[in-house]
Amino acid sequence: MKLRLYSLLLGFVLSSSYVWAQTEKKEDTTTSDSIKKEIISKGETTLLEMRKQQNDDSLRRKYLENELLSSRRTDVYEQRKLIEELAFLKSKDSLLIAKRRLKVDSLRAVNKGAPVAPFKDTLFTIFNSIGSYSAKERAAGTAERIEQLEANYEFKSDSLLIRQTEDNWLLLWRDQVILSVNEQDALWANKEAGELVASYKTTIAHAIDQYREENSFSRLLTSTGIAIAVILGVVVIIVGLRKSVNLLKLRMIKSKKRRFNGIVIKGYQLVSPAQEMKFIWLITGILRWLLILTVIYLALPILFNLFPSTKGYAPILIGYFMSPLKKVALAMIDYFPNFVTIIVVYLVFHYALKMFKYFADELANGSLVIKGFYADWALPTYHILRVLLLAFFFVVVFPYLPGSESPIFQGISVFIGVLFTFSSAGALGNIVAGLMLTYMRSFVIGDRVKFGDVTGDIVEKSLLVTRIRTPNNEVVSIPNSQIMSNHTINYSAEAGQQGLIINTKVAMAYDVPWQTFHELAKAAVSRTELLESTPEPFIFQSSLDDFYVTYQVNAYTKHPHRQAFIYSELHKHIMDVFHEAGIEMVSPKYHAVRDGSVKDMPEKYRGVPVRPFHVDVKEVRDKE
Numbered sequence: 001m002k003l004r005l006y007s008l009l010l011g012f013v014l015s016s017s018y019v020w021a022q023t024e025k026k027e028d029t030t031t032s033d034s035i036k037k038e039i040i041s042k043g044e045t046t047l048l049e050m051r052k053q054q055n056d057d058s059l060r061r062k063y064l065e066n067e068l069l070s071s072r073r074t075d076v077y078e079q080r081k082l083i084e085e086l087a088f089l090k091s092k093d094s095l096l097i098a099k100r101r102l103k104v105d106s107l108r109a110v111n112k113g114a115p116v117a118p119f120k121d122t123l124f125t126i127f128n129s130i131g132s133y134s135a136k137e138r139a140a141g142t143a144e145r146i147e148q149l150e151a152n153y154e155f156k157s158d159s160l161l162i163r164q165t166e167d168n169w170l171l172l173w174r175d176q177v178i179l180s181v182n183e184q185d186a187l188w189a190n191k192e193a194g195e196l197v198a199s200y201k202t203t204i205a206h207a208i209d210q211y212r213e214e215n216s217f218s219r220l221l222t223s224t225g226i227a228i229a230v231i232l233g234v235v236v237i238i239v240g241l242r243k244s245v246n247l248l249k250l251r252m253i254k255s256k257k258r259r260f261n262g263i264v265i266k267g268y269q270l271v272s273p274a275q276e277m278k279f280i281w282l283i284t285g286i287l288r289w290l291l292i293l294t295v296i297y298l299a300l301p302i303l304f305n306l307f308p309s310t311k312g313y314a315p316i317l318i319g320y321f322m323s324p325l326k327k328v329a330l331a332m333i334d335y336f337p338n339f340v341t342i343i344v345v346y347l348v349f350h351y352a353l354k355m356f357k358y359f360a361d362e363l364a365n366g367s368l369v370i371k372g373f374y375a376d377w378a379l380p381t382y383h384i385l386r387v388l389l390l391a392f393f394f395v396v397v398f399p400y401l402p403g404s405e406s407p408i409f410q411g412i413s414v415f416i417g418v419l420f421t422f423s424s425a426g427a428l429g430n431i432v433a434g435l436m437l438t439y440m441r442s443f444v445i446g447d448r449v450k451f452g453d454v455t456g457d458i459v460e461k462s463l464l465v466t467r468i469r470t471p472n473n474e475v476v477s478i479p480n481s482q483i484m485s486n487h488t489i490n491y492s493a494e495a496g497q498q499g500l501i502i503n504t505k506v507a508m509a510y511d512v513p514w515q516t517f518h519e520l521a522k523a524a525v526s527r528t529e530l531l532e533s534t535p536e537p538f539i540f541q542s543s544l545d546d547f548y549v550t551y552q553v554n555a556y557t558k559h560p561h562r563q564a565f566i567y568s569e570l571h572k573h574i575m576d577v578f579h580e581a582g583i584e585m586v587s588p589k590y591h592a593v594r595d596g597s598v599k600d601m602p603e604k605y606r607g608v609p610v611r612p613f614h615v616d617v618k619e620v621r622d623k624e
Helices: 003-067 076-107 133-149 183-189 193-214 217-254 273-306 313-366 375-400 407-423 425-439 480-482 514-527 560-580 617-623
Strands: 114-116 124-126 160-164 168-173 174-181 263-265 268-271 448-451 454-461 466-471 475-479 487-488 500-508 538-544 549-557
Touching: 003 263, 076 183, 114 133, 124 133, 124 193, 133 174, 133 193, 168 193, 174 183, 174 193, 183 193, 217 273, 217 617, 268 273, 273 313, 313 375, 425 454, 425 466, 425 480, 448 466, 448 560, 454 475, 466 480, 475 480, 500 514, 500 560, 514 538, 514 549, 514 560, 549 560
Parallel strands: none
Antiparallel strands: 114 124, 160 168, 168 174, 263 268, 448 454, 448 487, 454 466, 466 475, 500 549, 538 549
């Protein structure tokens, strides 16, 4: 259920990010187009104003020229003024032309123009609008009229005419206007208006003749034959590849035992001969399909270029293949400096980690000793430093990763971080508890400990969990956070020095002197294996109950892992020693009736007389 919920959340975030990015991209494109249109409109208005100023100046020049030629102007001073004004207007006209050209050059980056492409190939581009007709509308209308000319069998390429009007140059067929060119169009083309319309005439006539020739019946037959040959060639190549691959497989099967030995590393067979052969078959199959797809992909543009109706699809199809490769190549070139930076940073952190690992190993095996730093801290400390260094490495490298600045990449990173935080809260708690247990040194591997109701030897200690083996050979896994929340008893902490105190309680009747009990209990301890004679065992009178005295027998051992065996042996020897002395062992709930009946002990000890109690005064004085 949680996995499904996380999957839905991840899908929602990705889809939301994608929709948001697409919406933002669309809004940016719309805004950019509107800005471009505004810039182009203002530029055209400025050009029209300059052109109007030129027309006004031209009319003024004509007027002044007429005045100079008129016989009415005989005054030399007046003639000089007219000549100076004419010179000023000519220089002003030259300046306006230069300004118009500069303005056009500044608009070229924004105004890409409208292509005239009647037969899917661009003949020329129109940049300028005339009146209420935009450049795009002029280009569409011109392309439509050219297509109509091609469809009209009465049209001949040499029947196009050029006519000049007051402000425009017209390209005509009979009385039909194909297109018009003004000085503004000529300015965009860096040509004179007459020269520009003449080049348009030649281009249109050649395009119509070429289109008619390409769509002729003989050309179609030739193209069909070439297409059939190309298709047959592709089929032959595909069949040849298939047969070659099958032949290669047969040879591989025949030479399987001789050529395929698998991959063996230090006696371990990583890859068997059969797996090696299957892998080579897989690579061969992938290469075969790549070659087939490449041949088909290269053949399609050839086929499309054979027929005029599909000729325009060839560059598009090639672009589908080349454009991604070009983008990838350019992206790799642009990304290379960042890649070098990442490699350098990686090498620095890699060797820093190796240095820390070396010192950690030296501390762990005792070759290097730092006062106050225990050997079992070495590897956990190294792991902490390793995590911190890796986190710092990611922080340093993140800005250099491709796409790190994109909103989708950042959104996914945040989502993964949130998902990791919520899903690993318990795991993080165990990790923190594991670190605290390591540095608190509550126990180490091999110690006999008790966690709550579980007693056993530590067999594994990690950041997440601690495993102990019970005396019944059961391995119990306990989360570190649970260990931190409960008390821990370590039986091995002092066992190597003074020793662990083994204690057991024994109830004894009041008729048995306590001195006798002490002597017999110490004798039982001395008989028990794995119990130390030094320090000397000791006995406490724990309580004086209604019918008996409770004694606590204490002895030292340096073998805490053998507690069950030691307790068993101690109890056996206590029973044997007291029975040998003729003393009954009665439990706290046992009521004995002394009416002359037999003693409650094994039969072989029933005839043993009770040991008399005496105190050696001299021995006591010597001890004092």
